[in-house]
Amino acid sequence: MFTSIFNQYDWNEELRSIYNKTDAEVRRALARKQRTLDDFKALISPAAAPYLEHMALLSQQATQKRFGKTIQLYAPLYLSNECQNICTYCGFSLDNQIPRKTLTAAELLQELLAVKAMGYQHILLVTGEAQQLVGMSYFRQMLPLVKQHFQHIAMEVQPLDEADYAELRARGVSTILVYQETYHREDYRKHHPKGKKSNFDYRLACPDRIGRAGIHKIGIGALLGLDDWRTDSFFAALHLQYLERTYWQSKFSVSFPRLRPHVGGLQPKSVITDRELVQLICAWRLFNGEVELSMSTRESPRFRDNIIKLGITSISAGSKTNPGGYAVEPQSLEQFEIDDGRSPAIIAQVIREAGYEPVWKDWDHALHGGEANGKFPLPEEIG
Amino acid sequence: MNTIDKLHYITHPLPDYPIAQQVEDVCRGGCSWVQLRMKEARTEERLAEALRILPRIRHYGATLIINDDVYAAKAADADGVHLGADDMHPSEARHLLGAGKIIGCTANTLDDVLRLSQYDIDYIGVGPFRFTSTKEKLSPVLGGEGIHRIVAAARIHGVRIPIIAIGGITPENIGGLLNTGIHGVAVSGAIHAAMDKVTACEAIIAQLTTGHPSLATDHRPPATHHPSPITDHPSPVTHHRPPITKKMNDILKIADKTFSSRLFAGTGKFGDHQLMENALLASETELVTVALKRVEHTGQEEDTLLRHLAHAHIQLLPNTSGVRNATEAVFVAQLAREALETNWLKLEIHPDPKYLMPDPIETLAAAEQLVKLGFVVLPYCHADPVLCKRLEEVGVAAVMPLGAPIGSNKGLAMLDMLRIIIDQANVPVVIDAGIGAPSHAAQAMELGADAVLVNTAMATAGDPVQIAEAFKWAVRAGRQAFLAGLPGEQSVASATSPLTAFLD
Numbered sequence: 001m002f003t004s005i006f007n008q009y010d011w012n013e014e015l016r017s018i019y020n021k022t023d024a025e026v027r028r029a030l031a032r033k034q035r036t037l038d039d040f041k042a043l044i045s046p047a048a049a050p051y052l053e054h055m056a057l058l059s060q061q062a063t064q065k066r067f068g069k070t071i072q073l074y075a076p077l078y079l080s081n082e083c084q085n086i087c088t089y090c091g092f093s094l095d096n097q098i099p100r101k102t103l104t105a106a107e108l109l110q111e112l113l114a115v116k117a118m119g120y121q122h123i124l125l126v127t128g129e130a131q132q133l134v135g136m137s138y139f140r141q142m143l144p145l146v147k148q149h150f151q152h153i154a155m156e157v158q159p160l161d162e163a164d165y166a167e168l169r170a171r172g173v174s175t176i177l178v179y180q181e182t183y184h185r186e187d188y189r190k191h192h193p194k195g196k197k198s199n200f201d202y203r204l205a206c207p208d209r210i211g212r213a214g215i216h217k218i219g220i221g222a223l224l225g226l227d228d229w230r231t232d233s234f235f236a237a238l239h240l241q242y243l244e245r246t247y248w249q250s251k252f253s254v255s256f257p258r259l260r261p262h263v264g265g266l267q268p269k270s271v272i273t274d275r276e277l278v279q280l281i282c283a284w285r286l287f288n289g290e291v292e293l294s295m296s297t298r299e300s301p302r303f304r305d306n307i308i309k310l311g312i313t314s315i316s317a318g319s320k321t322n323p324g325g326y327a328v329e330p331q332s333l334e335q336f337e338i339d340d341g342r343s344p345a346i347i348a349q350v351i352r353e354a355g356y357e358p359v360w361k362d363w364d365h366a367l368h369g370g371e372a373n374g375k376f377p378l379p380e381e382i383g
Numbered sequence: 384m385n386t387i388d389k390l391h392y393i394t395h396p397l398p399d400y401p402i403a404q405q406v407e408d409v410c411r412g413g414c415s416w417v418q419l420r421m422k423e424a425r426t427e428e429r430l431a432e433a434l435r436i437l438p439r440i441r442h443y444g445a446t447l448i449i450n451d452d453v454y455a456a457k458a459a460d461a462d463g464v465h466l467g468a469d470d471m472h473p474s475e476a477r478h479l480l481g482a483g484k485i486i487g488c489t490a491n492t493l494d495d496v497l498r499l500s501q502y503d504i505d506y507i508g509v510g511p512f513r514f515t516s517t518k519e520k521l522s523p524v525l526g527g528e529g530i531h532r533i534v535a536a537a538r539i540h541g542v543r544i545p546i547i548a549i550g551g552i553t554p555e556n557i558g559g560l561l562n563t564g565i566h567g568v569a570v571s572g573a574i575h576a577a578m579d580k581v582t583a584c585e586a587i588i589a590q591l592t593t594g595h596p597s598l599a600t601d602h603r604p605p606a607t608h609h610p611s612p613i614t615d616h617p618s619p620v621t622h623h624r625p626p627i628t629k630k631m632n633d634i635l636k637i638a639d640k641t642f643s644s645r646l647f648a649g650t651g652k653f654g655d656h657q658l659m660e661n662a663l664l665a666s667e668t669e670l671v672t673v674a675l676k677r678v679e680h681t682g683q684e685e686d687t688l689l690r691h692l693a694h695a696h697i698q699l700l701p702n703t704s705g706v707r708n709a710t711e712a713v714f715v716a717q718l719a720r721e722a723l724e725t726n727w728l729k730l731e732i733h734p735d736p737k738y739l740m741p742d743p744i745e746t747l748a749a750a751e752q753l754v755k756l757g758f759v760v761l762p763y764c765h766a767d768p769v770l771c772k773r774l775e776e777v778g779v780a781a782v783m784p785l786g787a788p789i790g791s792n793k794g795l796a797m798l799d800m801l802r803i804i805i806d807q808a809n810v811p812v813v814i815d816a817g818i819g820a821p822s823h824a825a826q827a828m829e830l831g832a833d834a835v836l837v838n839t840a841m842a843t844a845g846d847p848v849q850i851a852e853a854f855k856w857a858v859r860a861g862r863q864a865f866l867a868g869l870p871g872e873q874s875v876a877s878a879t880s881p882l883t884a885f886l887d
Contacts, residue, residue: 056882
């Protein structure tokens with residue numbers, strides 16, 4: 001379990017060690033073929049700032065070597081904005097007085113068709129945490145519908161138990177994303193004062209449960225801005241290294257959500273600049289040549305157009321971050337503000353103009369083998 | 384002048400705890416000063432014991448002081464002597480040993496201290512602090528207060544020689560000594576009578592360095608050193624030995640055992656047991672694999688091979704060489720456990736007698752069964768990253784992928800695969816087979832391997848003892864380079880148009 005490794009580390013010690021990295025350590029990290037966690041610390045440190053162009057070039061080469069000139073496209077689909085948690089930075093937080101909505105099967109179908117019409121075959125299902133309303137029984141109901149229309153299903157939902165993940169896998173879910181938000185135990189408590197999410201350790205152990213359940217791809221990350229982004233990123237890298245070695249049959253992805261302004265308004269504690277975000281993305285790629293790096297529509301068009309050449313391997317486009325946002329109720333309140341509102345078609349064009357191929361389909365339900373119809377008795381598909 | 388350590392360990396003859404093991408344990412616990420005390424022994428016996436433990440003392444960068452016997456100290460080329468009141472006069476000892484050696488003397492009173500301070504000696508042991516069970520001749524107990532009085536008065540009289548408190552000191556009563564102005568303490572029973580010797584040692588060192596009781600489990604070196612008011616004078620003591628803390632922290636742990644040497648060795652092909660023993664000692668290896676098929680178990684006479692391997696610092700790793708499938712391996716493993724009284728096992732299954740290639744399928748099956756039977760399993764296997772993960776999943780304690788075909792001396796022919804194995808492993812990776820030269824061993828360690836196992840290259844070299852020592856240095860060099868962080872290869876890269884210009 002990652003917890004036992006995590007507990008051996010001290011936040012402040014790591015923070016100091018990152019900020020004490022020297023020019024020589026950065027140079028050495030850049031020169032190496034295989035980089036260690038310590039090299040990663042050097043590359044995300046302030047000392048690496050002067051080497052950004054060099055890092056970008058190395059990151060581009062490493063990414064192309066592994067992924068070729070391709071960028072995957074996915075769209076998030078919000079199933080519900082119901083949530084029993086208080087998260088100080090989130091628009092869906094329990095204490096925010098907003099209209100709550102959970103998609104019915106009919107509404108979900110409308111949304112699915114709208115997303116599909118944009119060209120997507122990969123979809124990311126998103127919820128808050130409302131175990132009664134939007135728990136396993138809801139997922140059981142909805143997944144067959146999603147499966148009919150999408151070849152790759154990812155979920156970003158409340159942390160679940162291992163058996164639930166195994167069942168989701170059997171029902172066609174390939175990817176689970178769960179972000180730690182921050183690896184700073186005390187600050188985590190501050191930002192998650194209420195709800196099931198306030199249990200730091202349960203969340204920290206979540207990727208372990210996903211891994212044990214044999215989910216194909218696991219996404220992790222920290223919410224950049226809640227605490228010192230460099231130290232949080234170090235812990236995420238530590239987490240990834242552990243997960244890769246333990247769940248060696250799984251793939252991994254890392255995301256870089258930056259805190260955006262929203263209703264209820266927490267302002268970021270440490271602001272990560274565009275320049276630093278590029279540094280961070282390149283550092284991740286130099287640390288790990290195989291991990292998928294993902295970028296959402298939180299970022300500006302100019303930033304996204306350029307970052308696709310520097311290490312990112314999958315991006316979303318035309319996203320709506322409110323349940324029903326694509327077709328049912330386009331005007332409802334979003335979880336966070338979208339910066340890049342361009343359509344998937346335009347983004348695909350941008351990708352092609354950069355010399356890359358937009359990839360809409362890179363998975364198939366056939367790859368789940370017999371298990372999707374074998375291990376778990378599925379209730380009748382809903383009409 | 385010589386640096387005097389803060390913790391001195393005094394050996395004690397015990398029937399079931401050999402001196403060599405005592406040395407091994409305290410050195411692992413971070414103590415780097417051993418006083419060999421064999422009161423009733425003859426000079427030859429002391430000399431023999433000193434010669435037996437010196438390689439390990441040197442390995443740990445520790446200091447060896449011989450109690451009571453200048454001749455043994457000189458003959459063994461130990462670091463010095465400790466003289467009791469009835470032993471040789473310090474001036475005579477200095478004359479015999481020369482300026483470079485350490486001389487310490489025992490004092491029971493202030494007068495003793497003042498008298499001894501006139502001679503060219505390096506430290507004074509003052510005591511007894513409490514009643515002690517390990518010393519037969521007893522002087523009145525001084526207690527913390529008595530020691531404090533002697534130290535303070537000595538300082539007033541201008542005595543600068545470090546004073547070591549001695550006699551009945553334990554982790555529990557050491558607190559009463561910390562502010563008496565002593566330089567350090569000498570202990571015996573506090574460590575050899577402890578359940579966990581290494582931890583007891585660490586606990587005392589922590590107290591001595593921080594000046595307050597500390598949790599024994601805290602292995603981190605103390606951040607600051609608090610000088611006591613009396614010892615804080617400009618010290619005439621100079622440091623001539625590098626600190627060994629770095630090396631102490633780099634201990635290899637496999638299952639429940641720790642190793643300070645990352646060179647494992649085999650016992651085959653030497654042609655001569657004595658030569659083998661000499662080479663193994665020169666290599667400073669602590670884990671030696673023995674094929675069960677070569678062990679005599681008549682019950683009549685002690686096996687000659689095993690007799691040459693009977694050293695406190697050497698652990699035996701029986702192997703299943705000769706078996707051809709999992710069933711045979713499990714059977715032989717159980718015999719080995721009985722014959723060599725260890726549940727450690729190097730699992731090797733090579734059905735093909737020509738190239739001795741390990742059978743991945745049988746090895747995985749046997750590993751799974753043996754783990755369930757309570758063995759600490761170290762499987763010899765192909766440099767196959769997936770196989771290594773599968774072995775890890777069934778619970779092996781380490782994986783031992785081959786560097787090249789066994790006995791080929793070809794080095795790391797499987798370099799790319801070994802790199803992946805090391806990168807992915809959650810258990811120690813020991814590179815086994817194919818290592819034909821010290822440079823290969825160094826390369827494996829630089830790569831990040833946790834240890835290497837060498838046999839053929841050592842056994843069949845022109846001079847096995849010399850090559851064994853060369854392997855010792857190579858493994859250390861490679862390990863140190865890995866820990867230091869190797870520089871990468873510089874390549875100049877430039878883009879036609881800057882990739883990050885959009886940020887300006």
